[in-house]
Amino acid sequence: MKIAFVNDSCERLGVGSIAAVLKANGHSVRLFTDPQLFDDENLSCKPLNRLFEYRKTIIAGLEEYNPDLIGFSVVTDFYQWACRMAMAVKSRMNVPIIFGGIHPTTVPERVIENAFVDMLCVGEGEFPVLELVESMARGNIDYSIKNLWFKKNGGIIRNPVRPLIADLDVLPPPDKEIFRQASPHFLQCYYVMASRGCSNACSYCCHSYVKKLYGPHERYVRFRGVAKVIDELRGAKQKFPMSMVRFHDDDLMAASSSWLEDFSRRYAGEVAVPFACFVHPSTVTQEKAEWLASAGCHDVELGVQSVSEKTRREIMNRNVPAKQLERAINVLKNAGLRIITDNIIGMPGQSPEENIDMLEFYNRNRVMKIYCFGFRYYPKTAIIEQARENGSLSAEDVTSLEEGHNVQAFISGGDSLTLEMRQIQTFFAFLLYLPAEINTLIIRYRLYRLMLPLPYCIAVIFSNWLRIPYRYNWALHITVCRYRYFVTGKVKRWFFSAVRRIPWVSKCGERGESARTAEREDENSVCKQCH
Numbered sequence: 335m336k337i338a339f340v341n342d343s344c345e346r347l348g349v350g351s352i353a354a355v356l357k358a359n360g361h362s363v364r365l366f367t368d369p370q371l372f373d374d375e376n377l378s379c380k381p382l383n384r385l386f387e388y389r390k391t392i393i394a395g396l397e398e399y400n401p402d403l404i405g406f407s408v409v410t411d412f413y414q415w416a417c418r419m420a421m422a423v424k425s426r427m428n429v430p431i432i433f434g435g436i437h438p439t440t441v442p443e444r445v446i447e448n449a450f451v452d453m454l455c456v457g458e459g460e461f462p463v464l465e466l467v468e469s470m471a472r473g474n475i476d477y478s479i480k481n482l483w484f485k486k487n488g489g490i491i492r493n494p495v496r497p498l499i500a501d502l503d504v505l506p507p508p509d510k511e512i513f514r515q516a517s518p519h520f521l522q523c524y525y526v527m528a529s530r531g532c533s534n535a536c537s538y539c540c541h542s543y544v545k546k547l548y549g550p551h552e553r554y555v556r557f558r559g560v561a562k563v564i565d566e567l568r569g570a571k572q573k574f575p576m577s578m579v580r581f582h583d584d585d586l587m588a589a590s591s592s593w594l595e596d597f598s599r600r601y602a603g604e605v606a607v608p609f610a611c612f613v614h615p616s617t618v619t620q621e622k623a624e625w626l627a628s629a630g631c632h633d634v635e636l637g638v639q640s641v642s643e644k645t646r647r648e649i650m651n652r653n654v655p656a657k658q659l660e661r662a663i664n665v666l667k668n669a670g671l672r673i674i675t676d677n678i679i680g681m682p683g684q685s686p687e688e689n690i691d692m693l694e695f696y697n698r699n700r701v702m703k704i705y706c707f708g709f710r711y712y713p714k715t716a717i718i719e720q721a722r723e724n725g726s727l728s729a730e731d732v733t734s735l736e737e738g739h740n741v742q743a744f745i746s747g748g749d750s751l752t753l754e755m756r757q758i759q760t761f762f763a764f765l766l767y768l769p770a771e772i773n774t775l776i777i778r779y780r781l782y783r784l785m786l787p788l789p790y791c792i793a794v795i796f797s798n799w800l801r802i803p804y805r806y807n808w809a810l811h812i813t814v815c816r817y818r819y820f821v822t823g824k825v826k827r828w829f830f831s832a833v834r835r836i837p838w839v840s841k842c843g844e845r846g847e848s849a850r851t852a853e854r855e856d857e858n859s860v861c862k863q864c865h
C-alpha cells in the first residue's frame with residue numbers, strides 16, 4: 335500500500351515512527367511538506383505567504399504518487415492549516431484521509447466533524463495505522479481497530495484507546511528518509527527521542543490531559559534502551575551529515591543514573607556530536623549533570639516557567655521549591671553545561687510583581703539564554719478547567735481554542751500580553767549583556783518601559799543569534815535552510831517559466847499556450863515537454 339503524510343514545516347518524530355513501522359512491513363511511504371514560508375509559528379505575513387504558497391505543488395505531488403491513504407499529523411497551532419490543506423486535497427482526490435497527533439488526540443469529537451476527515455487516531459499511531467493499512471490491503475477495512483475513529487454509513491465508530499507501547503524497543507528507529515527526500519531543512523539538526531511521556535502534569539501542558547486519557551494504571555514514562563538510541567544515532571551518522579543532535583524528550587534527566595551513565599559513555603565514544611536536551615529542575619542532580627556534560631551536551635533547556643514558587647505550585651501544578659530551582663541552575667553550571675531557560679508570562683493569576691521578580695532572578699542567576707514565552711491555552715489542559723471555573727474563559731473561547739482559531743503561538747506573544755510584558759520580553763534580549771548594577775537600575779525604575787517592544791520572534795532571533803554560536807543554533811539552521819531551499823526553488827521556477835514564455839527561447843512556445851498549460855503540473859512548475 336502507498337501512504338502519504340502531509341506535513342507542516344516541522345519534522346514530526348511521530349510520523350517518522352509510523353513510517354518506519356509501515357516500511358518495515360513492506361509499505362511505501364512518502365512525505366509532502368508545506369514549507370509554510372511566512373506562515374509558521376514564528377513569522378506570519380499573509381501577502382508574502384500567498385506569493386510563496388505551496389498547496390498546489392503538494393496536491394500535484396499527491397496526484398502523481400496516488401496514495402491509498404493520506405495522513406496529517408496535527409498540532410493545535412496548525413489545525414486550521416491542516417483543515418484547509420485536507421479540504422483542498424479532498425476536492426481533487428478520492429482518497430481516505432486520517433488525522434492524528436496531539437490535536438485529534440485531545441479533541442477527537444471536533445476533528446471528526448469535518449467532512450474531509452474520514453478517520454482519526456487518538457494516541458499512539460504506529461500499530462493502529464499498520465493494522466488499518468493491512469486491512470485496507472486485504473480489501474476489507476477493519477472498523478474495530480483500537481485508537482481509531484471511523485466514519486461509516488453516516489455514523490461514527492469510536493474505538494477505545496489501546497494500552498501505551500510498554501517497550502519502545504519493539505519499534506524500529508524513526509524513518510528519516512521520508513524527511514530527507516522532502517526537504518534538506520529537516521536534517522539540519524538530527525531530532526531524536528529516548529523516551530515518551532512525562533512524570534509531571536503541569537496545568538498548561540498536554541500531558542495533564544493525555545495522562546488522564548490512559549489512566550493511572552499505565553506506565554506513562556518509558557525510556558528506550560540505551561543500545562537502541564545509540565544504534566539509531568550511529569546509523570544516522572553514517573547516512574546523514576550530522577552536526578547537531580536535539581533530544582526532544584520532555585526531561586532527559588528523568589532517566590535513571592545508570593541509564594545516563596551508560597548512555598553518556600557510549601554517546602561520547604560512538605556518536606560524539608554536540609547535542610541539546612530539555613531537563614526539569616526536580617530531576618537535576620550533580621551526577622546526572624556531569625554525565626550529560628561528559629557525553630558532549632552543548633546546552634540544556636531548563637523548564638523554569640515561573641520564578642514564583644507559589645505560582646508554580648498553585649497555578650502551574652509544578653512542585654519545584656525555590657531552593658531546588660536555584661540549586662538546579664548551579665549544579666548545571668558547575669558541570670559546565672550552558673543553560674537556556676523556558677519561562678511563561680501572562681498566565682492568569684500571575685501578578686505583575688512576578689515579572690519584576692523574574693528580571694531580578696535572572697540578573698542574579700545568569701544563564702546563556704532566557705526564553706520568555708507569552709502564555710497560551712491548549713485544548714483540554716487542566717488550566718482550561720480552572721479558567722472556566724474562575725470565568726477567565728467563556729464556553730465560546732474554549733470552542734475557539736479547540737477549533738484552533740485565533741491562535742497566537744506563544745513565541746509570537748501568546749494570548750494575553752500587555753505592553754509592559756512585551757517590553758519585558760524585549761528587555762530579556764539585552765539583560766544578559768548588561769552589568770548587574772545597570773540592570774538593577776533599569777528594573778528599579780522600570781526603564782524597560784521606554785523600550786519599543788519588538789515582536790517576540792524578532793527578539794528571539796536577535797538574541798539567539800547573539801547568544802548561541804551559529805554552529806549550535808539548530809533552530810536558526812533549520813529556518814535558514816528551509817527559506818533558502820524553498821524560496822530559491824520558487825524563484826528559479828518563476829524565472830524558467832518566464833523565459834519559456836518567450837516564443838523563440840522555448841520549443842513549446844511554438845506549440846502555443848494551450849499545449850503549454852496542459853503539460854504543466856501546476857502554474858508554477860516546469861513544463862515537462864521542454865524541460
Ligand code: B12
Pocket residue numbers: 342343344345346347348349351352375404405406407408409410411412432433434435436437439440454455457458459460463527530531538539540541582583584712713743744745746
Ligand atoms: C518535539 C516537539 C517539538 C519540536 C518538533 C515539532 C513537533 N511539534 O513535533 C519543535 C521544537 C519544533 C516543536 C515546536 C512546537 N511545538 Co512542540 N513538541 C514537541 C514534543 C516535545 C514532542 C513531540 C514528539 O515528537 N513526540 C513523540 C511522538 C512519537 O509522539 P506524537 O508526536 O504524539 O506522535 C504519536 C501520536 O500522536 C500519533 N500521531 C502523530 N501524528 C500522526 C499522524 C497520523 C496520520 C496518525 C494516524 C497518528 C499520528 O502517532 C505518533 C506515534 O505514536 C511535544 C510534547 C510531547 N511530549 O509530545 C511538544 C508539543 C507537540 N509541542 C507543542 C507546541 C505548542 C509547539 C509549538 C506550537 C510551540 C511554539 N513554538 O509556539 C511549536 C509548533 C511547531 C509545529 N509545527 O509543530 C505542544 C502542542 C500542543 C497542542 N495541543 O498542539 C506539545 C504537545 C507540547 C505540550 N507540552 O503541550 N515541538
Ligand code: SF4
Pocket residue numbers: 532533534535536539540541542584614637
Ligand atoms: S514538565 Fe514539561 S513536559 Fe512535563 S508536564 Fe510539565 S510542562 Fe509538560
